[in-house]
Amino acid sequence: MRYPPEETAAKHRRILEEAGRLFRERGFAGVSVGEIMKATGLTHGPFYNHFASKEALMAEALADLSSRTQADFDRIVAEQGIAAYLDLYLSRRHVDSAGAGCLMTALAADAAKEPATRGPFTAHVKGAIDRLMRALPGKRRTGAGSQADARADAILALAAMVGAVALARAVEDPALGDEILAATRQGLAD
Amino acid sequence: MRYPPEETAAKHRRILEEAGRLFRERGFAGVSVGEIMKATGLTHGPFYNHFASKEALMAEALADLSSRTQADFDRIVAEQGIAAYLDLYLSRRHVDSAGAGCLMTALAADAAKEPATRGPFTAHVKGAIDRLMRALPGKRRTGAGSQADARADAILALAAMVGAVALARAVEDPALGDEILAATRQGLAD
DNA sequence: TGTACATCAGTGAACGCGCGTTCACTGATGTAC
DNA sequence: TGTACATCAGTGAACGCGCGTTCACTGATGTAC
Numbered sequence: 143m144r145y146p147p148e149e150t151a152a153k154h155r156r157i158l159e160e161a162g163r164l165f166r167e168r169g170f171a172g173v174s175v176g177e178i179m180k181a182t183g184l185t186h187g188p189f190y191n192h193f194a195s196k197e198a199l200m201a202e203a204l205a206d207l208s209s210r211t212q213a214d215f216d217r218i219v220a221e222q223g224i225a226a227y228l229d230l231y232l233s234r235r236h237v238d239s240a241g242a243g244c245l246m247t248a249l250a251a252d253a254a255k256e257p258a259t260r261g262p263f264t265a266h267v268k269g270a271i272d273r274l275m276r277a278l279p280g281k282r283r284t285g286a287g288s289q290a291d292a293r294a295d296a297i298l299a300l301a302a303m304v305g306a307v308a309l310a311r312a313v314e315d316p317a318l319g320d321e322i323l324a325a326t327r328q329g330l331a332d
Numbered sequence: 333m334r335y336p337p338e339e340t341a342a343k344h345r346r347i348l349e350e351a352g353r354l355f356r357e358r359g360f361a362g363v364s365v366g367e368i369m370k371a372t373g374l375t376h377g378p379f380y381n382h383f384a385s386k387e388a389l390m391a392e393a394l395a396d397l398s399s400r401t402q403a404d405f406d407r408i409v410a411e412q413g414i415a416a417y418l419d420l421y422l423s424r425r426h427v428d429s430a431g432a433g434c435l436m437t438a439l440a441a442d443a444a445k446e447p448a449t450r451g452p453f454t455a456h457v458k459g460a461i462d463r464l465m466r467a468l469p470g471k472r473r474t475g476a477g478s479q480a481d482a483r484a485d486a487i488l489a490l491a492a493m494v495g496a497v498a499l500a501r502a503v504e505d506p507a508l509g510d511e512i513l514a515a516t517r518q519g520l521a522d
Numbered sequence: 523t524g525t526a527c528a529t530c531a532g533t534g535a536a537c538g539c540g541c542g543t544t545c546a547c548t549g550a551t552g553t554a555c
Numbered sequence: 556t557g558t559a560c561a562t563c564a565g566t567g568a569a570c571g572c573g574c575g576t577t578c579a580c581t582g583a584t585g586t587a588c
Binding site: 172250251260263293295301302308318321326329330 | 490492502518
């Protein structure tokens with residue numbers, strides 16, 4: 143059947159959204175094309191009307207996730223401040239909802255193995271460092287090296303955030319997970 | 333054919349070693365049982381003489397990796413000190429050799445999805461926190477909360493180490509990867 | 523010590539399954555006249 | 556405005572493939588007598 147162009151565009155968007163959610167929950171290899179299409183309410187056939195291959199979907203879904211989650215960052219920081227954002231990021235809720243969470247935490251290992259995804263992933267990391275550098279309160283920003291120090295601070299914060307949520311998600315003991323989140327919140331607040 | 337028991341034990345060890353290397357390089361889902369057996373020089377059939385299932389191998393390989401890499405940590409810290417260990421961990425060499433590197437960086441996302449592996453993974457994280465707590469030089473260790481602070485410092489360091497190597501491995505631009513490593517080294521040295 | 527048999531780690535064909543992808547076909551919508 | 560045809564996003568069966576796992580069989584080593 144033929145459909146109006148708006149409907150086709152809406153379906154394309156829905157595929158990207160479902161893929162973004164499922165990929166973050168189970169990784170690229172853990173989700174099949176058929177499963178993504180089923181989640182959007184279609185059969186697997188028309189997938190290839192929207193994307194050249196599963197690999198192409200991975201790259202496009204990552205770019206889409208990147209722009210959506212960075213817009214979320216900007217909005218939350220503007221409305222509630224960076225401290226509130228760090229509390230949300232380093233929270234039990236974020237740990238328990240990978241499908242709606244940070245793409246770096248969920249997909250770093252997968253992205254390293256999928257050549258097509260490394261471009262969008264790299265762009266996202268650069269954007270995250272820039273955003274954190276601007277949002278974080280300066281601690282050592284006096285003297286000549288202040289800009290470089292601010293950037294190094296942002297990178298350290300990003301690495302700790304990503305590592306903490308990845309570890310908290312993998313450990314079996316929820317108390318240990320919560321301790322990892324709390325210690326990292328405390329460390330970044332100092 | 334029947335083989336002497338030492339030979340059987342040696343093959344069991346070789347399977348664990350090859351599995352540990354390949355799983356860290358490509359993740360649990362990215363390596364097949366046949367590929368692991370081929371790497372040990374056997375056909376896939378006798379795999380089930382050694383392990384009940386691929387899942388059982390994942391759990392045993394993780395436990396084996398844990399004891400081997402924590403022994404490495406102890407040896408390097410004893411011989412060269414914790415600063416040298418951090419330099420080795422946060423190095424280009426570690427980023428480029430996932431198969432011989434940290435299991436947390438390589439397998440955190442996979443371990444979170446595989447119930448059988450979460451036990452050994454959790455034990456490894458606990459061991460890593462304890463080791464770092466003992467090895468790291470105290471910065472804020474005066475007063476009543478010194479032990480708690482030392483543990484929080486160790487957790488923050490671990491999260492930053494794991495996150496930094498995971499991000500450096502995934503980004504396309506080697507200069508950015510090196511910058512992430514350098515900023516994290518600098519941040520943990522302060 | 524020599525022979526007959528049990529053991530069991532190998533081999534490699536085969537299984538059922540789910541995967542990514544292709545393709546002949548369908549039929550409502552858009553376009554030409 | 557009405558009719559005939561082109562378009563193209565759907566459907567669902569089918570493909571070739573690699574996966575984890577099973578199994579009948581092999582034959583050197585260990586054990587019993």
